[in-house]
Amino acid sequence: MFNKRENKMKCSEVNLLLSRYQDNELDNYSGEMVKEHLSDCKSCRMELGELQRISLGIAEIRDVELKENFTAEVMSMVAQHKKTRFAGRLVYIYSFVFAIFFIFGVLIDPYPAGGSSEENSKMELSSILLDGQKFTSDNNHNFVIIGLAGGNDEKGIY
Amino acid sequence: MTIKKNGTEFSDDDVIRSVKSGNIKNFEVIVNRYKRRIVNFVYRMIGDYDEAQNISQEAFFQIYRKIGKYKENSTFQSFIYTVAKNITLNYLKKSKRITFFSQLSAKGEGExxxxxxxxxxxxxxxxxxxxxxxxxxxxxxxxxxxxxxxxxxxxxxxxxxxxxxxxxxxxxxxxxxxxxxxxxxxxxxxxxxxxxx
CATH class of the missing domain: 1.10.10.10 (Winged helix-like DNA-binding domain superfamily/Winged helix DNA-binding domain)
Structure with a gap:
């Protein structure tokens, strides 16, 4: 970046590094070179002084006070979120359970049209294929998932 | 939950671990530890006292929500300032503010x-x-x-x-x-x- 042979930097080279020098972000070697240049160069020293005044100006913007109940309000938002999340989970679980009962209730009619309840009670075990899963019902209309439906030869299992 | 038995302060990671395990009350420690810096960081970005407070509160709430994503090998400070910065930049983008610090002198804040x-x-x-x-x-x-x-x-x-x-x-x-x-x-x-x- 700068003329190493003469081991001295030009003002234009120093200017490019001045901000990083001020921020202590230069490596040791470059930092030393800038420092050395600054000790001999009044205009670069003035430039650095201006940058320092600007930084001081930003640092000196007075801090604002926080509103009194800042923390309490945040904690109330957090507590509310926890409650909402819990309620959301409950709704999800209830919806799932309801959906299961609804599906069984609609698709597995214990009293099919044209048949009496007596006939139904004599119904043999039946298998129903639903979404790739096989369900079976017994006389008491209890339904049990018995496994994924494979091929025709699975009929023998029941 | 701020001071250990041996007199040293609990680290951010200690507190976060406790919050993650369900002690949400301990999140208060994090809020109290960083609120002043966060509010003043946001304030310097947008120059509006009331909005700086609101944005900072929203930032802390988002920090709580995203706390599960925080990994202990990164620094917590970077994590919270990233969240605060994102919310502030979104605000600036949406509001397209022009007034900024001109409000400061009127309210006498930040002077x-x-x-x-x-x-x-x-x-x-x-x-x-x-x-x-x-x-x-x-x-x-x-x-x-x-x-x-x-x-x-x-x-x-x-x-x-x-x-x-x-x-x-x-x-x-x-x-x-x-x-x-x-x-x-x-x-x-x-x-x-x-x-x-």
Missing amino acids: YIPSGDITPDEKIQKVERNKMVTRGLENLIINQRLALILKIYLGFSYKKIAEVTGWSQPKIETLISRGKVNLKNYVNLQGKGVKDV
Whole structure:
């Protein structure tokens, strides 16, 4: 970046590094070179002084006070979120359970049209294929998932 | 939950672990630990006292919601300032604010009151320079303003600024360097204008 042979930097080279020098972000070697240049160069020293005044100006913007109940309000938002999340989970679980009962209730009619309840009670075990899963019902209309439906030869299992 | 039995403070990671395990009350420790810095960081970015408070509260709420994503091998400070920065930038983008620090003098907030052993003339000069710097910040592009505030107000290293912003090191160097020069030129120009009058 700068003329190493003469081991001295030009003002234009120093200017490019001045901000990083001020921020202590230069490596040791470059930092030393800038420092050395600054000790001999009044205009670069003035430039650095201006940058320092600007930084001081930003640092000196007075801090604002926080509103009194800042923390309490945040904690109330957090507590509310926890409650909402819990309620959301409950709704999800209830919806799932309801959906299961609804599906069984609609698709597995214990009293099919044209048949009496007596006939139904004599119904043999039946298998129903639903979404790739096989369900079976017994006389008491209890339904049990018995496994994924494979091929025709699975009929023998029941 | 702030002090251990041996008298040392619980680290951020200790507190976060406790919050993650269900003790949400301990999140209060994090809020109290960082609220002043966060509010003043946001305030310097947007220049509006009330909005700075609201944005900071929203930032803490989002920090709580995202706490599960925080991994202990990264620094918690970078994590919270990243969240605060994102919310602030979204706000600035949405509101397309023009007024910024012009509100400060009206409310008297953020106004610099010099202290120490200085003459009245020096005091006036300092107050004037402070006003010009705050107005100059307003005129910077947002990324230059953000870089300068992270560096000068929060005292972050370039590496930490990279963690918070996701910018490359050369980009950070350029933003900070140009930001300082632009601010300096603005202050000099305004100062000259005042003197000329």
